[in-house]
Amino acid sequence: xxxxxxxxxxxxxxxxxxxxxxxxxxxxxxxxxxxxxxxxxxxxxxxxxxxxxxxxxxxxxxxxxxxxxxxxxxxxxxxxxxxxxxxxxxxxxxxxxxxxxxxxxxxxxxxxxxxxxxxxxxxxxxxxxxxxxxxxxxxxxxxxxxxxxxxxxxxxxxxxxxxxxxxxxxxxxxxxxxxxxxxxxxxxxxx
Amino acid sequence: xxxxxxxxxxxxxxxxxxxxxxxxxxxxxxxxxxxxxxxxxxxxxxxxxxxxxxxxxxxxxxxxxxxxxxxxxxxxxxxxxxxxxxxxxxxxxxxxxxxxxxxxxxxxxxxxxxxxxxxxxxxxxxxxxxxxxxxxxxxxxxxxxxxxxxxxxxxxxxxxxxxxxxxxxxxxxxxxxxxxxxxxxxxxxxxxxxxxxxx
Numbered sequence: 001x002x003x004x005x006x007x008x009x010x011x012x013x014x015x016x017x018x019x020x021x022x023x024x025x026x027x028x029x030x031x032x033x034x035x036x037x038x039x040x041x042x043x044x045x046x047x048x049x050x051x052x053x054x055x056x057x058x059x060x061x062x063x064x065x066x067x068x069x070x071x072x073x074x075x076x077x078x079x080x081x082x083x084x085x086x087x088x089x090x091x092x093x094x095x096x097x098x099x100x101x102x103x104x105x106x107x108x109x110x111x112x113x114x115x116x117x118x119x120x121x122x123x124x125x126x127x128x129x130x131x132x133x134x135x136x137x138x139x140x141x142x143x144x145x146x147x148x149x150x151x152x153x154x155x156x157x158x159x160x161x162x163x164x165x166x167x168x169x170x171x172x173x174x175x176x177x178x179x180x181x182x183x184x185x186x187x188x189x190x191x
Numbered sequence: 192x193x194x195x196x197x198x199x200x201x202x203x204x205x206x207x208x209x210x211x212x213x214x215x216x217x218x219x220x221x222x223x224x225x226x227x228x229x230x231x232x233x234x235x236x237x238x239x240x241x242x243x244x245x246x247x248x249x250x251x252x253x254x255x256x257x258x259x260x261x262x263x264x265x266x267x268x269x270x271x272x273x274x275x276x277x278x279x280x281x282x283x284x285x286x287x288x289x290x291x292x293x294x295x296x297x298x299x300x301x302x303x304x305x306x307x308x309x310x311x312x313x314x315x316x317x318x319x320x321x322x323x324x325x326x327x328x329x330x331x332x333x334x335x336x337x338x339x340x341x342x343x344x345x346x347x348x349x350x351x352x353x354x355x356x357x358x359x360x361x362x363x364x365x366x367x368x369x370x371x372x373x374x375x376x377x378x379x380x381x382x383x384x385x386x387x388x389x390x
Contacts, residue, residue, distance in 0.1 A: 019363060020363045021220070022215075022216050022217075022219045022220035022363070022366065023216060023220075023294075024216070025215040025216045025219060026213075026215060026216070026299060029212075029215065071271060071275065072271070073293070074267050074270055074271050074274065074293045074296055075264065075267040075268060075271060078263055078267050078296050078297070079260070079263065079264065079267075082259075082260060082263055083260075113297070114216050114294045114297040114298075117293070117294060117296065117297050118290055118294055121290055121293055121294075122290060125290070164375075165378075165382065166375045166376070166378040166379035166382060167371075167375045167378075168378075170212055170371075170374055171371045171372070171374040171375035171378065172371070172375075173371075174367045174368075174370050174371030174374065175367065175368065175371040175372075177367045177371075178364040178365075178366075178367030178368040178371065179364075181363045181364040181367055182359075182364045185362065185363070185364065
């Protein structure tokens with residue numbers, strides 16, 4: 001149990017996936033202009049990341065390692081993630097149009113979200129058990145959502161701020177992210 | 192078709208990192224030293240060149256409806272190859288780039304060039320496009336990593352320059368600060384040239 005708590009705190013606060021591991025920067029900068037869309041993206045990523053990590057862990061353990069073709073890991077994982085995203089999109093569209101409306105637009109973007117593939121590979125590299133893999137991916141997804149929502153909240157206010165002309169748009173967003181990252185460095189002591 | 196123009200657009204006017212702000216994750220994560228930046232840039236260019244060549248050659252064979260999965264498989268194949276090569280010949284670089292080598296697969300620039308350029312153009316322009324984009328990205332990584340290594344570690348390519356250093360530039364916040372300032376500086380230059388053209 002203690003170990004699980006360590007994984008969760010480590011993934012959400014200490015080694016935050018966006019602010020200290022630099023995975024999933026594209027949606028972090030792209031979908032963070034409005035609080036509402038940040039929440040939607042966060043939910044979509046949580047959903048896909050958990051499913052993808054579980055699936056890739058099973059494939060690594062029972063297919064790639066059994067057949068001794070671990071070198072196909074990158075190809076196998078990206079294909080699994082891409083088809084999983086397509087599948088999830090189709091299922092959600094059929095079963096729950098409401099959920100599709102809120103998550104649907106973000107799903108295609110997730111295939112090229114390096115956070116999903118990144119977490120899947122990290123789980124294998126750290127040789128986590130299945131339970132640890134699930135914990136780690138949910139925690140990382142929560143960390144992603146947390147960073148995204150905090151960032152969106154700041155950016156909504158930034159709209160009204162008086163920013164030097166050359167810093168408008170992307171540069172000020174990056175500087176804001178740097179300040180958030182400094183704040184998150186303060187959690188280092190927790191581990 | 193102007194081959195020189197296909198080559199040069201990736202370096203300045205459509206620089207993938209500075210102009211299109213694509214491929215942010217590796218450019219923030221691995222630019223802690225110039226050597227890493229250079230290694231990443233070369234690996235990236237090789238993958239982009241190989242995938243652009245293959246996709247350009249196969250562009251009439253790949254059915255339109257399943258083109259994205261096809262591109263992903265092609266790109267992933269080359270990424271696996273470069274991963275194994277780096278593991279064998281440059282183990283140190285392999286260690287320090289770590290997870291970001293397999294993650295070249297999801298670098299949006301490569302899929303973006305496949306979709307936007309290689310599947311519409313013949314072999315020669317696709318090669319020039321890949322070389323230009325690859326060089327542009329490598330140069331961008333070099334700029335960011337030069338600032339970070341000199342300020343954060345006080346060295347350049349391992350040679351000592353300053354006795355003291357600001358550790359924060361090597362830590363994650365330094366990546367955001369450096370890229371933010373570089374982009375702002377480029378905006379400033381662009382605004383000024385636009386201004387002088389207008390007046």
